[in-house]
Amino acid sequence: MTEKQNLIWKKLVYLLTGVFCFVSFSVQAQKSEVQGVILDNREPVPFANVYLEGTTLGTSSDEEGIYVLKNIPEGKYKLKVTVLGYNDFSKSISIGANEKLNIPIKLTATSEQLEEMVVTGTLKAVSRSESPVPVEVYSPTFLKKNPTASIFEALQNVNGVRPQINCNVCNTGDIHINGLEGPYTLVLIDGMPIVSGLGTVYGLSGIPNSLIEQIEIVKGPASSLYGSEAVGGLINIITKNSLEAPDFAADAFLTGWGEYNLDLGGKINIGKKTDLLLGVNYFNYDEIIDNNGDNFTDLTLQDRISVFQKWSFQRKENRIFSLAGRFFYEDRWGGELQWTPEFRGGDEIYGESIYTRRWEVLGKYQLPVKEKLLLSFSYNDHAQNSVYGNVPYLADQRIGFTQLTWDKKVGKHDVLVGSALRYNYYDDNTTATVSADEVVIPSLFVQDEISLAKKHSLLVGVRYDYDTRHGNIFTPRTAYRWKMTDNDILRLNAGTGFRVVNLFTEDHAALTGARDVIVTEALEPERSFNVNLNYLKKIYGDNGTFATIDASVFYTNFSNAILPDYDTNPNQIIYDNLNGTSISQGISANIDAVFPSGFKFSLGATLQDVRQTENGVSRRQILTESYTGTWNFGYNFRNLKLSVDYTGNLYGPMRLPTLGENDPRSDFSPVWSIQNIQFTYKGLDNFEFYGGIKNLLDWTPNRGNPFIIARADDPFDKNVTFDSNGDVVATADNPNALTFDPSYVYGPNQGIRGFFGLRYRIN
Missing domain, CATH: 2.40.170.20 (TonB-dependent receptor, beta-barrel domain)
Structure with missing residues (x-):
């Protein structure tokens, strides 16, 4: 390895060692807490508000639906959960000193709550099952399972979609859908076909994951809505x-x-x-x-x-x-x-x-x-x-x-x-x-x-x-x-x-x-x-x-x-x-x-x-x-x-x-x-x-x-x-x-x- 690579690996080892030490310390230092996962019978509910009624103790669930309420004094409380699109959840709990409770929560959707909305197939926002x-x-969340520097690389774990490197030297490439060459794939951003031909691989780079709501993929021709290039399929960011x-x-x-x-x-x-x-x-x-x-x-x-x-x-x-x-x-x-x-x-x-x-x-x-x-x-x-x-x-x-x-x-x-x-x-x-x-x-x-x-x-x-x-x-x-x-x-x-x-x-x-x-x-x-x-x-x-x-x-x-x-x-x-x-x-x-x-x-x-x-x-x-x-x-x-x-x-x-x-x-x-x-x-x-x-x-x-x-x-x-x-x-x-x-x-x-x-x- 070069000296620079050795330095990188040393920094990586120090960082990982620090993280694991922190994990060990934090596990030992924790006091009473309530934790669990929030589900809606289908999948985790992210960013739900979780709090103990009448106190200042509160948190929100993460992208996996997991919540943790820490440093809770001994006593009886009412656990409340609220999130847009779901009926409120309430449960009375009692917690002792240095006790850890695991309370999974199931929410029920309100009549206004729909499943994931899609627009790519019809140019209209409809629920996925109604499309x-x-x-x-x-x-x-899918992109975070294997973090990459671009969406181009991240699509390697989508079934039927393969990033193809076309040159051993310059490493440029394109996206194959169902075995069809990259030029048959149209890439959209917010439904607009601004990426084609010369810019296909570049259209899949440079958008921070934190600003991406979802990626929709249609396999098969979509030229009747999107025109040329949408022959094999399309990717809408x-x-x-x-x-x-x-x-x-x-x-x-x-x-x-x-x-x-x-x-x-x-x-x-x-x-x-x-x-x-x-x-x-x-x-x-x-x-x-x-x-x-x-x-x-x-x-x-x-x-x-x-x-x-x-x-x-x-x-x-x-x-x-x-x-x-x-x-x-x-x-x-x-x-x-x-x-x-x-x-x-x-x-x-x-x-x-x-x-x-x-x-x-x-x-x-x-x-x-x-x-x-x-x-x-x-x-x-x-x-x-x-x-x-x-x-x-x-x-x-x-x-x-x-x-x-x-x-x-x-x-x-x-x-x-x-x-x-x-x-x-x-x-x-x-x-x-x-x-x-x-x-x-x-x-x-x-x-x-x-x-x-x-x-x-x-x-x-x-x-x-x-x-x-x-x-x-x-x-x-x-x-x-x-x-x-x-x-x-x-x-x-x-x-x-x-x-x-x-x-x-x-x-x-x-x-x-x-x-x-x-x-x-x-x-x-x-x-x-x-x-x-x-x-x-x-x-x-x-x-x-x-x-x-x-x-x-x-x-x-x-x-x-x-x-x-x-x-x-x-x-x-x-x-x-x-x-x-x-x-x-x-x-x-x-x-x-x-x-x-x-x-x-x-x-x-x-x-x-x-x-x-x-x-x-x-x-x-x-x-x-x-x-x-x-x-x-x-x-x-x-x-x-x-x-x-x-x-x-x-x-x-x-x-x-x-x-x-x-x-x-x-x-x-x-x-x-x-x-x-x-x-x-x-x-x-x-x-x-x-x-x-x-x-x-x-x-x-x-x-x-x-x-x-x-x-x-x-x-x-x-x-x-x-x-x-x-x-x-x-x-x-x-x-x-x-x-x-x-x-x-x-x-x-x-x-x-x-x-x-x-x-x-x-x-």
Whole structure:
């Protein structure tokens, strides 16, 4: 290890020793107290007010529903619990000297209390069980089970969703949903499609967890509501409103590799009718580590900052008006260990250096009329200055979006009518972009959710887009929901999607300089047809146990699919419209359970088949696993104020981009798994201390392979011999006839490492 790494580990040991000493001392020093967990028969109730009537003794439950009242004098009291949306709880108790009482509390919801609300599937706020479109919801508590520096990394424990690193050197990546490539996933912030193409991975970084209300994920095409890019699914990051946000929250952690992450968030009241949410995220990693011995950085060095703010304005009749903005800047580089900025763009020492500047603005304004008319708008500007070896890539992308929706209920019909206008601008310095691509796409859409009977509803909708490059585009969809019982829901969804492609905003492998990029034709929009059958089961136990089973069968068929061809010529990436079919199909299931004892678990599994068929030949899609598994086991030791979370994932073999028959690297990945454990101590008011180990198995993708990066010792191919046809000639120095290629990547190069962090929150 370097001296800096040794210093980091020493600090980590001192911090952990101090925490455990504090735990031991506090356990011994405690006096009479009352503790327990607050449940609503489904899950923990966070931030409930707990107090002893007639005294000044009070507290609130944490995000796990756990409460602790300390330093209680001997006597008789009335324990009271109040929280918005639930009936008040009251219980007479008697406590002796130095006595500890464990009193679990079950609350009953008021008639106004709804289960988790979702908006992504229909553009309307409805309870999750009432939505005709299956929506998966993940709270900030889920993100804390395995703390990461970005939502991009946190999604590794969501079933059917996989963060894919696309470049061994620069470590940029995208999100795969049900085995589909990252460009098929649309990322939203508060329902606004401000993240696409060039900015996908950056849209999942830099928003403090303390300001995130929930993350909603829809699997399958959503183009009928959101337009292009929403072909395979979408991820909607919903930020808190001012009533739910903490007054101040801080979260900082470091790892044994030298990664530092800081999240700050809070709210400010400006006058009586204006609230401001402010968040800052800073991440830094500047250690040069090469554990696999190829003279290339195992992890890209990064220095980034993101500033987020959201203004909310109170208006008459509770009409909506909010305005948010975010600024993001990042400097990252990876490459040969000897690389320094003066080698940027040259051909002496290989490095990939990316400067990214991005800003975004988005807002919602409900018109001051009797009808429910909502105007939404967003704009983002993304500038990227990067070099891949001696290949420069300078790009600008701007996306403007505005949308007006009218929401109206008439009898058994719940109608949503909308009009949208999207502005796309893209320009780069590559040969594939002869001139700037600038287009305005107007859209109209309508959907009607019909209440057929007490337990049956049907949603039908259609969207019309006009693209001057491709003409008229229609995307219909339908969704049927059958609420068989209060605890059993069956949903059937079918719809179409479309996507207009810009290659270089999506595939960093095309920019490494290792392969020539060949575009054989004018690329037409991709289209898809999807069917999804979903079953949701809720199980309530007599002892307070609550569980859900969520299972789906999915099928998506693509026409005009555009996928990179790494196989025809190992020195090229060939792009064209697939003259055949591309299919993604499979089954997926999640099981979640919460027990009064403090034990909870989540299990997920997906079996999938993603392949393309052209000219009678069928082939599995590259970098797509055949099965995945995810899990999270957690237990709260309430007497110790300590919780333990064990999280992990498992990925089946996936086909990898090798350089032909002579490449000694494996054509398929092995079965691999990343597992983590975390301990969280909550014994100090407003503070949480957490620490643990990531990648317990110390797994890295170089296992079983002679190397990961082909010809890492000759990244500019100066010693590679080519024949007259451009094919590589085998030589004594290059017996396998390879060229430099860092695109062989399917998992992170970081091995086992410890981490330690601290959270502070004022409500």
